[in-house]
Amino acid sequence: MTFTLTARDLKSSARAGTLQTGHGLIETPVFMPVGTAGAVKALHIKELREDIKAQIVLGNTYHLFLRPGVDIIAKAGGLHKFNGWSKPILTDSGGYQVYSLADSRKLTEAGVTFQSHIDGSRHTFTPESVIDIQRSIGADIIMAFDECPPYQASRDYVDNSMQLTHRWLSRCISRFDETDPKYGFSQSLFPIVQGGSFRDLRAKSAETISAAGADGNAIGGLSVGEPEEVMYEMTSLVCGILPKEKPRYLMGVGTPVNLLQSIALGIDMFDCVMPTRNGRNGMVFTPKGVMNMKNEKWKNDFTPVDEEGILAADRTCSKAFLRHLVISGEMLGAMLASLHNLAFYLWLMRQAREKIAAGEFSPWKDQMIKQLSQRL
C-alpha cells in the first residue's frame, strides 16, 4: 500500500493524496460509506459504484463475524466476492461494536468475551483472532484491536485502557506479520491512537502508534460525546505527531462540518453512519444546509431536492415527493435520502480535494461551513 501526497494547503494542514491498494487507487480526502453487514443500508452495490462513485467501503467485523460468519465469507472467497464490491474494503476491528452493542462483555488482558446482541451466543475476540477474522474477510485495510473508553471515563481508566490498546497492538502486529493474505491481494494493518480527551495521553499514544511504522494510522475514541472543540483539539494534537507521509483516518466522524474542519487539521480518511442513518430518518444534507424532510414547509415545494443536482435523482425528485415518501414510511424515502446524503458526502470530499490542489481550500472551507450549518 503506497500513499502519495499530491497537494498541501498552505493555510492549514489539509492535504490531498492517493492511496494505492490491491483493489485500486483511492483519492484522499476520502469518505468511506459504512457497509455494516456487507451492504450499505438502502443502497444497491451498483449505486455505490456508479451513482455515488464510492472509492472504498467499510465493513464491521463484529457484525460480519456474527452474521453471515467468517466461514461463509471465506468459502465465498472473501467479502469482495461475497457482496460483489470490487473496490477496496476497510474493516474495523470489532472492538467498538463489542463495547456499544454486545451484552455482558468481559474485558481481560487476553481479549474480550461477549454475548451476541442477535442471539446471545458467547464469543471471544482477542487481538490475534481479530486479525485472523479480518484476514478471512479479505479487507484491504485491517484495523488493530483496541478498547474505546467512554467519554466519562476517569484519567486512570483511560490511561490503563490506552496501555492495554498498545499491548494489544503489539500482539496484532505479531499475528499480522506471521500470517499471509488469503485471496492474492495485499492487506495493510492500521493501528489506532487512543487516550481519550487527555492531551498527554493522546500525545503518548500518537507517539507509540507512529513508532509502529504502519501503512496508515487511525484516531479512535473521538466523537463519543466530548465537545467538538475537544475533538478538534485532540485531532490537531495527534495529527501533529503522526507521520505526515502516511494516511490519517479519523474513525466514526462525522457531520459535513466535522469533515471539513478535520481535513484542515490533516485528516485523510473518514467513515460515519450519519449520511445513511440520518437519511433513513428523513434528514437530507445539501451544499446549502440541512433539511428535515418531515417539516411541513416542504409539503408543497415541488423544486428538486437539490438544485445543484449532485445526483441524477436529485434533479427529478422534488422536496414535496421526498417528504411524502418519508412521512408515509415508504422504503423509497430512505433509499433516496441515503443515496443523496452519501452522494453529497462524497461530492464534498472531491470538492475539498480539488480546492486543496487549487490552493483555495481554506476560504472555500470557511464559506462552506457557513452554508452547511444552515437549517433550511
Added chain:
Amino acid sequence: MTFTLTARDLKSSARAGTLQTGHGLIETPVFMPVGTAGAVKALHIKELREDIKAQIVLGNTYHLFLRPGVDIIAKAGGLHKFNGWSKPILTDSGGYQVYSLADSRKLTEAGVTFQSHIDGSRHTFTPESVIDIQRSIGADIIMAFDECPPYQASRDYVDNSMQLTHRWLSRCISRFDETDPKYGFSQSLFPIVQGGSFRDLRAKSAETISAAGADGNAIGGLSVGEPEEVMYEMTSLVCGILPKEKPRYLMGVGTPVNLLQSIALGIDMFDCVMPTRNGRNGMVFTPKGVMNMKNEKWKNDFTPVDEEGILAADRTCSKAFLRHLVISGEMLGAMLASLHNLAFYLWLMRQAREKIAAGEFSPWKDQMIKQLSQRL
C-alpha cells in the same frame, strides 16, 4: 384509448394486444407493479423504467387520498409529475382498501364513510368523489367505485352488493362524462364485474358491465379466499361475456401460475402486491420455481440468484449473499428480492406474449406451470 388485438392462441382464450394510452403504448398481457402511495415498495422509479421495464404502474386511490392528499398531487400537476413516472398509471377506486384497511366504515346508498387507518380522520367516498379524486390524481385508467364483498358473504348479500355496484357504476359514468381530464391527456374509466362466486350473479354482472361500453373492463372480488378452481371458473365465465375487443383486467391476482392460467382464460391485465410483499419476506420467484431465501440450504450456495439472469443484479448476487441480507434484515435484501420478483413477473408476461404470437402458448404454459410450482 385504443385496444388492438395482435394475436390469439388457438388452443386457449389467450390473446396478445396493444393498448394505446396518453402516456404511450402498453403491450398485453401486462402485469402492473403496485405503487400504493405513488412508489413501488423498495424500488427506485428509475429501476421500474430501466431495469424491469414496467409499462404501467398502479396507484391506490385510498392511500393517495389520505397521504399526500389530492390537493398536493393536483398542485404538482398530477401523479406523473409528482413521482416522476412518465408512463401510464392506473388507480383503483379505493373501495377495496376502505373495506380492508379503514376503520368504522359505514356503507349507504350514497357511498362509504370511514376512518383513516393512519390518523382516524373521518372521510366519505362516493362514486362521484372517487371519480373526481382519480381525475385529480391524473390516472390514465380510472376504476369505477365498487363494493367487494367477502368470500363468506351470503348470496343475498352478494346480490344486493352487486346491484349497488351497478347503480354506483351509473353514477360513476355520469360524473366521468360530466368532467374533463385535468392535465391534457385522456383518461378512461373501467367498470368492475362483481357477483362473488355465484355463476348467475357473475353472468348478470358481466352483462351489465359489458353494456356500459367502456374502454376496458375489470373483474373484481376474486382472489379473496375462494378456492383457485372457483376463481378460474368465475374468470372463464366472465371472460366469455365481456367484449373480446376490450382489455380485461383481473384485479389483485396473483401467483405466477394464476397469471398464466388467467391469460389462457382471456385476461390481459394484472396487478398484485405479491412480487414486492413476498420479496420483502425473502421469497423469490424464478422460472424454475420458488425459493425461500431464509432456508438454510442457500447458506453456502454461491451460484447466482437466477441463472437465467432476467435481471443484471441476478447474475452478480449469489443466493448465499441474498440469504445473508434477508436473514440480517438488511434493506438491500428487500430491495433485491422485490426488484427481482417484479422483473420476473414482467419477463413472464413478455414471454407469454411472445408465445401467443408464435402460436406456442399452450404447451409453453403447461411446461412453465410445472416449473413454477416447484419449491426449490
